[in-house]
Amino acid sequence: WTVSHGWGGAENLSYIPGEVGASAIQNIGAYGVEVKDIIHEVKAVDVETCESRTFRNAECRYGYRSSIFKHDWKGRYIVTSVVYRLQKSPELHLDYGNLRASLLGDDISIADVRKAVIEIRRSKLPEPDEYGSAGSFFMNPVIPTEQYEKLKSSYPDMPHYVVDDMHVKVPAGWLIDRCGWKGKSFGGAAVYEKQCLVLINKNNAKPNDVVALAEMIRKSVSDTYGIVINPEVNYIE
Ligand SMILES: Cc1cc2nc3c(=O)[nH]c(=O)nc-3n(C[C@H](O)[C@H](O)[C@H](O)COP(=O)(O)OP(=O)(O)OC[C@H]3O[C@@H](n4cnc5c(N)ncnc54)[C@H](O)[C@@H]3O)c2cc1C
Structure with a gap:
């Protein structure tokens, strides 16, 4: 949806199965991009108090496939929504694995990146x-x-x-x-x-x-x- 509307930032994460809530828990990543790079804030409900809370990106303490929701606050919050910060003219991340090699020419769009990522993933993953x-x-x-x-x-x-x-x-x-x-x-x-x-x-x-x-x-x-x-x-x- 983001790519088809010209919003860049998530194209390298194309074809990762899963839901929005888990993306913010797992800090999903692929081809040199992690979802933390585009997460602005995460809204969640505290299962102990039933209160809603908004976490800014830095508060989520993102690391490689990790966040505070997987450690200090494991099981404590249910993510109800995530605000992603996307861009109309994003910097493309092509220098990971064989992504650049599978893209031809200089005028590369986010749709080209998405297509290439999906093709590579289909050739490698079941x-x-x-x-x-x-x-x-x-x-x-x-x-x-x-x-x-x-x-x-x-x-x-x-x-x-x-x-x-x-x-x-x-x-x-x-x-x-x-x-x-x-x-x-x-x-x-x-x-x-x-x-x-x-x-x-x-x-x-x-x-x-x-x-x-x-x-x-x-x-x-x-x-x-x-x-x-x-x-x-x-x-x-
Ligand atoms: C074929 C395949 C390829 C994959 N490729 C990648 C990849 O390239 N990169 C990558 O990072 N991952 C990859 N994954 C892993 C998977 O896609 C991600 O971990 C994804 O985030 C899982 O989403 P889910 O909705 O199925 O979450 P689940 O697996 O159901 O949950 C993941 C964790 O998040 C918690 N959780 C889920 N939703 C919420 C919520 N709303 N609030 C609080 N906690 C929640 C769960 O309790 C669990 O701890 C791949 C998986 C498959 C099967």
Whole structure:
């Protein structure tokens, strides 16, 4: 809707399934943009007092796939609306993954970005009616730059994105792939062939199949690289 009305800012987040309320809880992100970049304020109801409260962006303490609603105030607020701040002539964010390579010419519109993002996502992620999944199962680990530099001498092709002067983010999918997990399964759960960051329900997976597979992957990445990867998904008992 925003792209079709010429409002830019959310185009890189195209095709992420989910509702507005969760976007503000999860700080959803893709292709170099996080929803925190366009959130102005979040309105929520306190489940203890039933009072409404408005949170300014800074009060939500956004981080990578994280917000205050997932930590200090977990379970305390129900988001009822989100105000996004969009722009008519936004700065385009194209330098993430293979986004720029899939866009031709200099005169690139937000509609072009949206189309490219959707095409890339369709080529890499399972459609929900094909295989059930939670999207990215693990968060991309953020590690000290010093640790990355040491690993780079053994693994020169390890990709990374600079987070700040002291930290880099390493794609968890790459780590999982290099540990040989592509297509491997446990029970009915499997590592998606086209994107190792995604665990799929391949054949009537039980919750324990998914958890066991995830734990085996975590251990193998930790044993190989000394990097701990953590689930992005919530486990509900
Ligand atoms: C195929 C696929 C691809 C995906 N790709 C991405 C991606 O690229 N980037 C990304 O960031 N995520 C991605 N995801 C994950 C998912 O889309 C997001 O986490 C999304 O925000 C989930 O939305 P939902 O409405 O289903 O929320 P749920 O999964 O139902 O909830 C997420 C969390 O938010 C809480 N919550 C939900 N609504 C509210 C509310 N109104 N008030 C308070 N708390 C609430 C829930 O309790 C839960 O803790 C992907 C998922 C799939 C299946």
